Amino acid sequence: MSEKPFLKASALAARRQLLKTAAGGLVAGLATPILSATASAQTTGKTAGKILIAYYSRTGTTREMATQIQQKLGGDLFELRTAHTYPKEYRATTNQAKREQQERFRPQLTTEVQNMAGYDTVFIGYPNWWGTLPMAFFSFLERYDLAGKKIIPFSTHEGSHFGSSLSDIRTLCPKSTLLEGIALRGGGIDKLQSSAARAEVAAWLQKIGMVA
Numbered sequence: 527m528s529e530k531p532f533l534k535a536s537a538l539a540a541r542r543q544l545l546k547t548a549a550g551g552l553v554a555g556l557a558t559p560i561l562s563a564t565a566s567a568q569t570t571g572k573t574a575g576k577i578l579i580a581y582y583s584r585t586g587t588t589r590e591m592a593t594q595i596q597q598k599l600g601g602d603l604f605e606l607r608t609a610h611t612y613p614k615e616y617r618a619t620t621n622q623a624k625r626e627q628q629e630r631f632r633p634q635l636t637t638e639v640q641n642m643a644g645y646d647t648v649f650i651g652y653p654n655w656w657g658t659l660p661m662a663f664f665s666f667l668e669r670y671d672l673a674g675k676k677i678i679p680f681s682t683h684e685g686s687h688f689g690s691s692l693s694d695i696r697t698l699c700p701k702s703t704l705l706e707g708i709a710l711r712g713g714g715i716d717k718l719q720s721s722a723a724r725a726e727v728a729a730w731l732q733k734i735g736m737v738a
């Protein structure tokens with residue numbers, strides 16, 4: 527289950543991203559295609575209709591971050607799920623994911639956002655997979671029109687930080703405004719539930735002006 531193999535593989539991408547971030551900041555522009563439909567969104571009611579927290583998580587680590595964000599801000603939690611599945615075994619999953627990335631596969635999503643037009647801010651949360659977003663998020667960002675919305679990325683990883691995901695988001699969503707995100711080293715749900723990790727998430731939300 528070790529994710530250490532990714533440290534080397536993605537170190538370059540992470541470094542490139544750091545340089546890009548330092549040079550250009552994290553602000554960018556828009557999105558692509560559309561849709562809306564049935565929901566798997568839940569709401570606390572505090573900020574219903576304004577903030578969407580969309581996430582993909584295979585083993586629950588990124589879900590934990592999404593939940594913490596919702597606890598702080600309210601908004602609607604939305605989990606991306608796919609029609610196809612991944613093997614239980616870690617290495618088999620990474621192999622499948624690698625093939626999907628090489629083939630630019632777009633998984634079919636089985637959950638849908640009911641009214642994307644109603645959201646001003648869309649958090650997108652994902653584990654770093656082979657240096658970028660899981661392919662399910664490519665499906666998502668190509669499917670919904672996020673033009674004019676704020677996109678706030680959050681990610682968990684095992685050494686690659688955001689990898690090249692931020693530039694991939696900019697490419698997919700050129701008319702959205704990409705705010706500063708957070709990438710936390712995963713290491714399992716327990717680690718993300720620690721007070722240190724919670725404090726990091728809270729400080730980041732404050733820094734980007736989402737909480738007073």
Ligand SMILES: Cc1cc2nc3c(=O)[nH]c(=O)nc-3n(C[C@H](O)[C@H](O)[C@H](O)COP(=O)(O)O)c2cc1C
Nearest residue numbers: 583584585586587588653656657682684685686712
């Ligand atoms: C298919 C796959 C590819 C991965 N690729 C990377 C990677 O390139 N870099 C990295 O740091 N971690 C990589 N990881 C580790 C995950 O990003 C990390 O374990 C994450 O916290 C898992 O989040 P989740 O529990 O929400 O699924 C990969 C994991 C999987 C399953």
